[in-house]
Amino acid sequence: KILIVDFGSQVTQLIARRVREDGVYCEIVPFNKAEAAFDEMKPKAVILSGGPESVHEAGSPRAPQAIFDSGVPVMGICYGQMTMAAQLGGEVEGGHHREFGRADVEVKAKSKLFEDVWTLGGKNQVWMSHGDRITKMPPGFSVAGTSPNAPFAIIQDETRKYYGLMFHPEVVHTPDGAKLIRNFVRKIAGLTGDWTMRAFREEEIAKIRQQVGKGKVICGLSGGVDSAVAAVLIHEAIGDQLTCVFVDHGLLRLDEAKTVVDLFRHHYNIPLVHVDASKQFLGELEGVTDPETKRKTIGRLFIEVFEQEAKKIGGADFLAQGTLYPDVIESVSFTGGPSVTIKSHHNVGGLPERMNMKLVEPLRELFKDEVRKLGRELGLPEIFVGRHPFPGPGLAIRCPGDITRDKLDILRKADAVYIDQIRKHGLYDEIWQAFAVLLPVKTVGVMGDGRTYDYVVGLRAVTSTDGMTADFYQFDMKFLGETATRIINEVKGVNRVVYDVTSKPPGTIEWE
Ligand code: XMP
CATH class of the missing domain: 3.30.300.10 (GMP Synthetase; Chain A, domain 3)
Incomplete structure (x- = not known):
């Protein structure tokens, strides 16, 4: 396992993606919860993300000292590099204008990080980001790479397995970045890529069985990939203790309802209640033209209809949802204040509080592309798994004006x-x-x-x-x-x- 400490960079999630693509499990934790997570998770390595702050600002975030005391390999990226340098006894100068963009890094020393990727003396494109600048390296460190504007573009202490990069290896604008991350994960941290979807499926099935016991679960299907994958996985775990409810609001694509019903009832043999609520939805939407009113009306009706059906089924203790990792990660926000609502999203979001049920969310740890992989692993048809996203309010928001x-x-x-x-x-x-x-x-x-x-x-x-x-x-x-x-x-x-x-x-x- 790898722990990623988030200092609020826009691209922290991409670090996790790269690590997982290498078959190694990792979790992102905001810096202020990193200490507890580190104790609990006992990761084999830590990556410190970038972030918008300067290590010079009073109260700017730091990595928990426990990480450095533990002896695990650490890679610091951008802000992560700066805080690592500052915390380990180097000097960092702040107040520079923030700079983003392409740069060439010249390799100045051998490093496990570059093995089979970059050669000594070679120049390689990276995506730079600097505001702070290291002026004195911490004891034990040496320079592994420089760029015209950054004499400490890459610093390392190979004995302690500490690496600091002033650029983002996780973005596509650093063409070899994924390979550098892979070297950190495999060669430096010594982890093998054994985190596969097959293993995940087995583990999750065991967890679901343990959580649910003999209880009854209901799952709302939307026709989308996430809820379908969640349902199939749960069914594999607990069979007919699961009932799926498919609320058809009459705003689905051509033949979509039929596809869902066929797939679940006939292909997978999963008990499915198909509620044709199109009359009710279209009735209440009559004459409604304002986009937010449309969204709110659909969201409210969805909850009402779902609740009714759940009552009819009766006795369910758990509600299953296809919540994904990006919805779960607490993002680090430095600006605070509420952001404006561009569109109020409708999913089954409001359901759990109202229905007083416990949640089963087997996809909480996955990214969208991983859900697709898991779907394939579970034998869901490609046409279903690879489908483009479709919004909860369906065609209502693709039909401006009245519907x-x-x-x-x-x-x-x-x-x-x-x-x-x-x-x-x-x-x-x-x-x-x-x-x-x-x-x-x-x-x-x-x-x-x-x-x-x-x-x-x-x-x-x-x-x-x-x-x-x-x-x-x-x-x-x-x-x-x-x-x-x-x-x-x-x-x-x-x-x-x-x-x-x-x-x-x-x-x-x-x-x-
Ligand atoms: P917008 O239109 O905001 O959409 O650029 C971004 C993505 O979100 C999808 N979308 C929704 N998904 N419930 C959903 O589950 C919603 O209410 C909703 N509204 C937009 C949209 O299709 C696109 O993929």
Whole structure:
């Protein structure tokens, strides 16, 4: 196990990703809880993350002394390097303008960190980040790499296995960064990559059995990957003590409800209650045009319907959720204050408090791509596991203005044609998320000899790694032209197609 101490860098999660990709389990803990976590976890190595502060500011965070006293290998990245240097008796100068960007690091000494990756005297691209600067190394350390602006770009004490990097090895802009992290994990900390999804599956099954005992569990399915993987795993652990509830709000994609029901009932034989609540949802959404009101209405109804069903099933002690690691990690925030609500997200979030049930969350330790791997391990079909994310409020937020069954039908068909095109051209896995939007606008067109007056469909496709930022996908024009023609020919009610070329920010991925 590796412990990652978080000093608030935007990219701390990526360190964890890299370590886990090497098959080694790790956890991220905020610096102010690191001491307790270190005692409890007894990690074989520690990584200190970057962070926005200067070690010169009064009260700026430090790594627990216990880590240095214990003798485990430590790698400090950016702020982590600075605090390590300061804590071990070096000198750090603050007050520099923060600098980010590409730089070349020249290798000045042999190091286990570079083994089979970088050679002595070689120059290698890295993604730098400095505000503070080391002016005197701590005793025992020597320089392993320099850059034009950073004479102490990489420092090391190979005897004690301490390494300090002034750049981010975890980001893709440091092309060899993953290999450096791997060397730290494997060669320096001596860990073997035996943390696989198969092992995780076995461990988790044992944990679920222990937690649940003879109790009854209900699990809300959304049609998405996370809840599906959670349900299949729990079913493997406790069989028919699990009941799944699938609330169909009538805002799902073409054939989606059928796919979910087939998969769970027929393929996996998991008891599934399929609640067709579309009348209720669409009824209450009638005439609602404000995006936040739509979201809140759907969120409230979802909880009401789910609760009713749970009562009917009766006697459940546990509620299962597909919560993922990024939702669980406490992020270190230095700015404090509440952030503005851009969109109120709807998941099953509010359920547990209201229902007074204990939670079963077998995916709490996983990232999205790991959930996909686990899904494959559990035999979920690829088409399901590799699916683009889909928002809880469904098509309601892809249909600006008021929502009607007719509009939803048009949108479903257009979306299906669009996705079919993307799959046929082999682009699906390159795109993070793609979907159609039905605009509340009609325009004039001509088809055959006649005039048409029909809806406009907007197409959206983005690349992203986490949905926080995104770029619009650069289709070629021929693809877009062909897709527009197919949609207009195959979907009655549409006579015009436009492509959204907005990135996030300033746009969001969804239109509402
Ligand atoms: P935005 O539109 O905010 O979306 O750029 C970022 C990502 O979040 C998804 N999304 C949601 N997911 N419940 C969800 O589970 C929601 O209410 C919700 N709203 C947006 C969106 O599809 C994108 O992947």
